[in-house]
Structures are given as structure tokens and as C-alpha cells.
Amino acid sequence: MVEFNAKKVAELHHHLHSHLPSESALRVKALETLLVAKGLINSESIDAWIEAYTEDIGPKRGAQVVAKAWNDEDFRQRLVQDGSSAIDELGYLGNATGHLKVIENTKSVHNLVVCTLCSCYPFSILGIAPAWYKAAAYRSRAVRDPRGVLAEFGVQISNDIEVRVWDSTAELRYLVLPQRPSNTEALSEDELASLVTRNSMIGTDRDLIKKEEVKA
Amino acid sequence: MKLNDSNDKALKPLVDMDGDPIFDEAWQAQALAMADSLVKSGLFSANDWSNALGQSLKESANRADIDSQLTYYQSVLKTLEQLIADHSEIDAALMDSKRQDWEKAYLNTPHGQPVTLDEKPC
Numbered sequence: 567m568v569e570f571n572a573k574k575v576a577e578l579h580h581h582l583h584s585h586l587p588s589e590s591a592l593r594v595k596a597l598e599t600l601l602v603a604k605g606l607i608n609s610e611s612i613d614a615w616i617e618a619y620t621e622d623i624g625p626k627r628g629a630q631v632v633a634k635a636w637n638d639e640d641f642r643q644r645l646v647q648d649g650s651s652a653i654d655e656l657g658y659l660g661n662a663t664g665h666l667k668v669i670e671n672t673k674s675v676h677n678l679v680v681c682t683l684c685s686c687y688p689f690s691i692l693g694i695a696p697a698w699y700k701a702a703a704y705r706s707r708a709v710r711d712p713r714g715v716l717a718e719f720g721v722q723i724s725n726d727i728e729v730r731v732w733d734s735t736a737e738l739r740y741l742v743l744p745q746r747p748s749n750t751e752a753l754s755e756d757e758l759a760s761l762v763t764r765n766s767m768i769g770t771d772r773d774l775i776k777k778e779e780v781k782a
Numbered sequence: 783m784k785l786n787d788s789n790d791k792a793l794k795p796l797v798d799m800d801g802d803p804i805f806d807e808a809w810q811a812q813a814l815a816m817a818d819s820l821v822k823s824g825l826f827s828a829n830d831w832s833n834a835l836g837q838s839l840k841e842s843a844n845r846a847d848i849d850s851q852l853t854y855y856q857s858v859l860k861t862l863e864q865l866i867a868d869h870s871e872i873d874a875a876l877m878d879s880k881r882q883d884w885e886k887a888y889l890n891t892p893h894g895q896p897v898t899l900d901e902k903p904c
Contacts, residue, residue: 585888585893586885586888586889587809587884587888588807588809590807590809590855590856590859591807591808591809592881592884592885592888593809593859593863593877593881594809594812594813594816594859595809595880595881595884596877596878596880596881596883596884597813597816597862597863597866597872597877597880598812598816599880599884599899600866600872600876600877600880601816601820601866601872604870604871604872606820606823606825606870607816607819607820607823611819612812612815612816612819615815615818615819616808616811616812616815619811619815620804620805620811683832683833683835683836683839684832684835684836684839685835685854686832693804694804694805694814695804696799696800696802696804697799697802697803697804697851698796698797698799698800698802700851700854701796701799701849701850701851701854702839702842702843702849703796703849704796707796715796718795718796718797719796719797719800720797735829735832736827736828736829736831736832736833737828737829765800
């Protein structure tokens with residue numbers, strides 16, 4: 567015998583005719599509605615931020631900074647002395663990035679950046695931090711076992727190379743200036759930038775090589 | 783900072799996360815965008831944000847929550863709610879009430895039609 571249960575039918579109707587977002591998504595919608603109503607944000611600027619950071623602003627800005635430093639010794643010196651001012655010359659410095667320090671890899675030093683507290687990251691020039699940078703495992707292991715973390719990323723650091731770990735804060739963030747690959751003297755700045763990986767500017771990549779060499 | 787080691791074990795190898803998307807769901811991007819906008823507008827400082835998010839992540843690690851991007855962004859959302867409550871007239875009760883309004887709106891809107899709220903001054 568088929569029973570008619572009004573409550574169940576109503577539930578089924580709701581299920582079929584609604585696409586209820588997750589609990590977190592509902593809480594975010596509530597916040598956005600309230601903040602807009604109070605004049606603390608506007609929806610257009612939030613949409614523009616998301617579009618910019620998911621589509622336009624990525625590590626290529628950082629790669630341009632690195633390529634310019636490789637190509638222009640005066641700029642490199644200004645960059646290492648005062649990263650924020652030098653990057654501001656290119657118009658890339660975000661309001662909320664805080665002070666930015668550029669740390670330079672050499673033959674004998676490798677730099678690795680982490681934020682042990684949360685996930686401070688120079689996102690105005692590198693885009694949103696990768697998933698692993700925000701993971702608790704990276705934030706703890708980068709300090710405790712940097713060589714182990716680097717090995718996991720395929721970066722073998724010989725014992726004669728010193729590994730320095732830099733802990734970012736909201737007020738001081740870091741950008742690694744990787745070493746220029748050999749045999750790249752003839753390349754343009756844009757071509758040089760294409761060799762620079764996001765991870766090399768965080769420190770989980772080290773030896774950048776020309777793509778043709780990879781294929782060979 | 784002490785992190786619960788059990789999180790290390792729960793995580794897939796870091797390098798396997800290298801190609802993962804920076805956001806898994808739209809709300810994660812929206813939460814981060816609101817946090818950055820509120821820092822820029824001065825409702826709270828970058829230091830306030832960093833310290834509060836750090837505390838929330840520490841609590842999450844101490845609970846041995848799974849070390850995932852979802853867990854991270856849940857901490858982002860919790861921190862955002864807390865700082866908004868601390869620095870504005872928007873309190874937890876108002877947030878909860880507005881969340882209920884959105885749930886009702888979704889449930890009462892036929893599929894395919896835009897979901898909107900009947901806005902009342904708050």
C-alpha cells in the first residue's frame with residue numbers, strides 16, 4: 567500500500583528543486599550580504615578581486631621581476647636592497663603585501679620561504695599561495711627538515727650548500743631570487759621570465775634550465 | 783609553533799599537491815577576497831588577520847583535523863567571522879540569522895531561477 571506523507575513529499579520537493587550550497591558557502595553569503603549592507607565592502611570589488619587573482623595575477627609577475635633582475639644589474643641591486651621599492655617600479659606592489667624582502671640564491675646558499683604561523687605570502691606578485699604552502703605539514707616541516715622537503719620536490723641540495731629558511735609574517739614577506747641558468751645570455755627578458763617557476767621564487771625549486779634542455 | 787604530527791601522516795606528499803587548484807570552491811575565493819578587502823579598508827590590520835588565522839590553524843592542528851585545503855579555508859572563514867564580529871556591529875547572531883535567510887531562499891527558489899534575498903535593513 568502506498569502511503570501519502572505530506573512532510574516527505576515536501577522534503578523531496580525541496581531536494582529536487584533546490585541546490586542548497588554547503589554550510590561554509592551559506593556563511594560566506596551571509597557575511598557578504600551583511601558587509602555590503604553596512605557599506606564595508608562592495609560586491610563588484612569582491613568579484614573583481616576574484617577575477618584578478620584567479621585569472622590575471624599569478625606567478626608571472628614575480629617571474630618578470632626575476633628576469634629583470636637577471637638582465638639589469640642596477641635593478642638587481644635595488645631589488646636586493648629594498649624589494650618593495652624596486653617592485654613598486656613595476657607597479658606590482660599590493661597594498662596589503664607589507665614589506666617585501668628579496669633573498670638571493672647563490673652557488674653556496676639556497677633559500678626556502680615558509681609562513682609557520684599561517685600563510686603569509688607575497689600574493690600581489692606571486693598570486694594565491696599554492697595548496698601545499700598552506701598545509702600544516704609544509705609549515706612545520708620546512709623549518710624542521712628543509713632538506714627533506716626539498717628532496718620531496720625533487721631538489722637535491724648537496725651538503726656544501728647552506729639552506730636558509732625564512733619565516734614570513736604579515737609585515738615582512740620574502741621572494742627568492744633564483745640563480746640565472748647558464749647559456750641564457752641571448753634570451754630576451756620575456757624569454758627569461760618563461761624559465762622562472764613559481765616554486766623557484768618560494769625555494770622549492772632551484773636549478774632552472776632552458777626548456778630545450780629539458781626536452782633534450 | 784607546535785603542530786600535531788598526525789597531520790603530517792594524513793597529508794599526501796607535498797609535491798603531489800603542487801598542481802592542485804588554489805581554490806576548490808567559490809566560497810573560498812570569496813572569503814579570502816573579503817578578508818583582503820577588509821585589511822585594505824582598515825577594518826582590521828594584516829597583523830590582526832595573520833595572528834587570528836594562525837591561532838585558528840593551530841587549534842585546527844591540535845584537533846588533528848585533516849590537513850587539507852578545505853580545513854585551511856574553514857579556518858579562514860572562522861577567522862573572518864571572528865574579526866568582523868570584533869571590529870564591526872555585525873555579531874554572530876546577525877551572521878547566523880542572515881545565513882538562515884539564505885538557506886530559506888535557496889530552499890524556496892525553484893531550480894533554475896536566481897536565488898535572492900528580500901533585503902531588509904539590518
